Amino acid sequence: MATYKEIKGVTVQTLDSDPVVNVGSWASGPAINTARFQAGGAGATRGASYIIGGAIPGSTPNISALHEQFDGTSWSEASDLGTAKYGVSTIGTPASALTAGGYDGAYEDDVELWNGSSWTAGTAINSTRGYSAGSGTTAAGLITGGTPVPAKAKTETYNGSSWTEVNDLNTGRRQMGQAQSGTTTATIVSGGTDLLTNVEQWDGTSWTETTEINTGRDAQWGFGTSTSQVIAGGNLGPPGRTAKTEAWNGSTWTEVNDLGTASVANCCAGGGTSSSGIVAGQYTGSLTTNSEHWDFPPVTAAILTEGDLFLSGGTTLKGFGKAGGIPSVAWASGGNVNTARNSASGMGLNNNAMIAAGGYDGTAAQAITEQYDGSSWTEVGDMNTAKSQGAAAGQSPYQDSIMFAGSPTLAVAETWNGTSWTEVNDLNTGRRELAGVGISSSNAMAISGQASTDNLTNVESWNGSSWTEIAEVNAGRSEDGGAGGSNTNAIFFGGNPATNATEIWNGTSWTEVNNLNTGRDQMAGAGFTPSALAIAGGPSHTAKTEFWNGTSWTEMNDLSQARRYPTNSGGTAVSCLAVAGLNPSNSEIATTEEWTADNALSTVTVS
Numbered sequence: 001m002a003t004y005k006e007i008k009g010v011t012v013q014t015l016d017s018d019p020v021v022n023v024g025s026w027a028s029g030p031a032i033n034t035a036r037f038q039a040g041g042a043g044a045t046r047g048a049s050y051i052i053g054g055a056i057p058g059s060t061p062n063i064s065a066l067h068e069q070f071d072g073t074s075w076s077e078a079s080d081l082g083t084a085k086y087g088v089s090t091i092g093t094p095a096s097a098l099t100a101g102g103y104d105g106a107y108e109d110d111v112e113l114w115n116g117s118s119w120t121a122g123t124a125i126n127s128t129r130g131y132s133a134g135s136g137t138t139a140a141g142l143i144t145g146g147t148p149v150p151a152k153a154k155t156e157t158y159n160g161s162s163w164t165e166v167n168d169l170n171t172g173r174r175q176m177g178q179a180q181s182g183t184t185t186a187t188i189v190s191g192g193t194d195l196l197t198n199v200e201q202w203d204g205t206s207w208t209e210t211t212e213i214n215t216g217r218d219a220q221w222g223f224g225t226s227t228s229q230v231i232a233g234g235n236l237g238p239p240g241r242t243a244k245t246e247a248w249n250g251s252t253w254t255e256v257n258d259l260g261t262a263s264v265a266n267c268c269a270g271g272g273t274s275s276s277g278i279v280a281g282q283y284t285g286s287l288t289t290n291s292e293h294w295d296f297p298p299v300t301a302a303i304l305t306e307g308d309l310f311l312s313g314g315t316t317l318k319g320f321g322k323a324g325g326i327p328s329v330a331w332a333s334g335g336n337v338n339t340a341r342n343s344a345s346g347m348g349l350n351n352n353a354m355i356a357a358g359g360y361d362g363t364a365a366q367a368i369t370e371q372y373d374g375s376s377w378t379e380v381g382d383m384n385t386a387k388s389q390g391a392a393a394g395q396s397p398y399q400d401s402i403m404f405a406g407s408p409t410l411a412v413a414e415t416w417n418g419t420s421w422t423e424v425n426d427l428n429t430g431r432r433e434l435a436g437v438g439i440s441s442s443n444a445m446a447i448s449g450q451a452s453t454d455n456l457t458n459v460e461s462w463n464g465s466s467w468t469e470i471a472e473v474n475a476g477r478s479e480d481g482g483a484g485g486s487n488t489n490a491i492f493f494g495g496n497p498a499t500n501a502t503e504i505w506n507g508t509s510w511t512e513v514n515n516l517n518t519g520r521d522q523m524a525g526a527g528f529t530p531s532a533l534a535i536a537g538g539p540s541h542t543a544k545t546e547f548w549n550g551t552s553w554t555e556m557n558d559l560s561q562a563r564r565y566p567t568n569s570g571g572t573a574v575s576c577l578a579v580a581g582l583n584p585s586n587s588e589i590a591t592t593e594e595w596t597a598d599n600a601l602s603t604v605t606v607s
Contacts, residue, residue: 011309018318018601019302024230024247024294025257031289032075032280036064039281040090040099041273042134042180043223046278046293047072050094053102056287061198063104066115069094070271070278075291082112082119087130090480091141091158091180098122098138098158100255103130108147113138127151131174131187133222135182138293142184142202145192147174155207157184165320167206171198175265177213177222177231181273187228188248193218195237199253201226211400211418212255213354214374215244221279223268224248228274230256230294233282241284241579245294247274249398251440252349260292288424290566318603330557333547334577334592335376339368342345342565342582345415345436346524347401348372350575351594355380355416356450356567357403359580360388362588363408372577372592381420385412391436391482391568393444393462400460404440407432409451413462413535415441427467429458435482435492435525436568438462443486445470445505448495450478455496461487473503473510481525483532483548491529491548498522498539502553504529514552518544522564526595527573535576538564541584545595547573559593573597 036054037312043049050069056062065084068075081099097114101107107130111122118391125143132146141158153171154162163503173192182188185204190213191197197212213231220234227250236242243258248528263282270279271296297303309319315565324503334351341359344366348354352374359366367382387406394401394416404413411430423459433457434449442464448456455476460467470487477495484490488507491518494500500519503510516534523537530550536542536559563581571577574597584588 008366012317014314015302015310015312016314017302018312019304019308019310020297022297022303023257024245026232026245026259026292026294028069029278029280029291029293030300032068033132033289034064034066034068035285035287035289036066036086038086038087039064040086040091040102041221041265041271041280042090042097043070044093044181044273044276046070046272046276047282048094048212048271049278050078050090050097051280052097052099053081053085053088054250054281062425067119072282075280079118082121083110088147089129089134089143089294090465091133091134091136091143092138096097096138098141100125100134100143101129101132125156126165127156128503129152129154132177133178135187136184140184144169144188144189144202145173145176152552157461167303169200169207170209171196171200173198173218174249175218175220175235176309177220177229177234179225180223180271181225183226188226189227190222190229190231190248191217191220191234195235211252213246214255215246219264220348221265221268221277223272223277224274226250226558228272230277232279232294233259233265233272235264243408253515254349255352261290263288263290299362316333316603318601326567329595329597331559331578331593331595333560334478334594335372336590336592337370337377338379338590339366339370340588340590341366341368341388341580342588343388343407344567344580345403345406346463346577346579347392347403347425348395348571348577350571351577351596352575354570354579355401355579356579357383357392357416358387358390358406359567360407360588369416374472377592383414383421384423385410385414387412389432391446391449392432392570393436393438394440394570400440400442402438402444402463404436404444404446405431405434405449413467417534422497423467427460428469429456429460431456431458433478433480433496435480437484437490438487440483443488445482445484445487445490446488447472447482447492448476448478448480450496459510463487471509471511474512475499475501475503477501477521478522479521479538481523481534481537483525483527483529483573485528489529491525491532493525493532493534493548493569494520494523496539502548516546517555518542518546518555520544521562524566524568524578526576531573533573535559535578536563536566536581543581561589561591561593571595
């Protein structure tokens with residue numbers, strides 16, 4: 001019998017403790033000295049942050065001028081502001097900072113400058129305001145938004161001596177998430193009153209709407225840059241405060257580990273970067289001195305990676321797969337689409353943020369587009385061309401997606417920007433009943449499908465502006481499933497005639513690999529090449545779900561509703577949807593089912 005070392009070339013490691021997942025998480029931090037509400041806060045790094053001013057209901061006076069600084073270990077009192085106030089906008093570091101505006105019984109336009117030891121009066125801002133967002137430095141800063149209404153969308157930049165009004169926000173707001181380490185040429189604001197999901201980026205000239213946050217909120221903390229930010233906590237209105245945290249990577253927002261305590265921000269900011277931040281003075285329904293810090297594991301930590309196999313504590317054999325939690329997952333009911341149909345195309349990052357476009361409602365092809373927020377579907381802008389049996393690519397929530405081909409045999413392609421569809425260059429070969437893969441409107445693949453009565457082996461790659469024919473699949477088919485992250489890696493499976501064949505694309509060629517357990521067509525696919533799902537299908541209606549682990553397919557828990565021609569759902573093997581389709585009576589259905597799995601470290605059983 002071959003040993004593990006002979007097979008894999010390495011021995012099994014013995015570890016004193018389990019490796020850790022390289023994800024950010026919150027932990028309790030040191031208390032501030034004075035509990036207060038609606039203070040300003042900033043700091044380019046977690047270990048050099050500060051909070052200023054605030055309100056202390058029930059005290060005399062009830063408006064604070066207090067100023068505390070954090071050195072990475074503890075909070076120390078520093079010189080007070082010249083004027084007590086709350087709702088101030090803050091910019092800079094503990095060595096060089098400024099406050100702008102705020103409320104001291106009335107909204108103000110005054111500015112105070114901090115030189116590391118004392119505060120002095122600075123040049124007033126142009127618009128009286130409080131609760132605005134700030135970013136940059138005392139030599140090159142920016143404030144935007146706030147209240148009262150005349151300042152709600154206004155933006156001003158600072159050059160170290162004077163303020164200049166520049167282009168307004170598209171959507172006025174206050175108490176928003178902000179990038180404290182942003183600049184006067186690159187910053188971002190998210191959410192704000194009234195419980196907005198709207199996000200805007202500043203490029204030095206104008207504000208542009210970009211990917212929305214998953215949970216609308218105001219009074220949240222925010223820290224980081226325009227391309228790497230964290231927002232946490234905030235007010236949801238009824239039912240109240242939240243602990244939800246979201247991370248921005250420059251294109252998408254992802255829900256990450258929650259705060260330890262559901263709370264709202266002092267005013268407008270935390271301090272630090274997207275990998276190491278702090279929030280302080282959490283308001284939980286009452287004033288607290290609490291702080292929490294956000295961290296990733298240190299560089300010295302043993303990081304858990306896909307494919308790990310080790311002896312934990314020297315005795316228990318453990319392994320880690322990217323979707324190790326999938327075997328225990330069951331499908332759960334979600335919200336119904338507004339228009340029952342089959343053969344729609346879907347795209348999205350996960351089962352909390354997806355769109356479904358087109359389809360056939362039993363009488364005609366549709367141009368309908370619907371958007372899912374994790375519980376319900378909302379109709380948004382229609383496509384330019386009604387179509388069914390097409391394909392789509394895109395994983396940014398609600399935007400940056402492309403839909404292409406469809407029935408009748410079409411070559412048309414359209415991109416979605418979160419609001420409307422735009423026609424772009426056609427495919428070289430029109431087709432329907434194809435597989436589509438890719439995570440954005442700038443990289444996608446159209447795989448096989450049917451033209452006239454012939455199953456194509458043809459594959460086309462999209463680069464954001466045009467389609468190019470690339471290497472053909474080994475076996476042409478239609479009504480197939482596909483998954484993959486881009487036009488350089490993909491998995492293609494099943495299809496008509498009902499087959500269990502599976503092929504992998506490595507960016508150069510297609511390779512036949514292990515087959516599905518159940519041959520089928522008319523199915524949906526989700527995920528990527530190392531971790532994918534084949535969902536439902538025909539020609540006999542099935543509820544079967546199979547999971548691809550990079551090597552082979554395994555049958556998982558069935559859908560509650562057998563269906564064929566469900567929406568190709570997008571998403572991942574750990575978070576996706578099965579949407580609409582045809583039931584066993586061949587009637588269009590509107591039901592949605594949700595699939596959610598956690599990555600898991602599992603004990604390996606050997607015999």
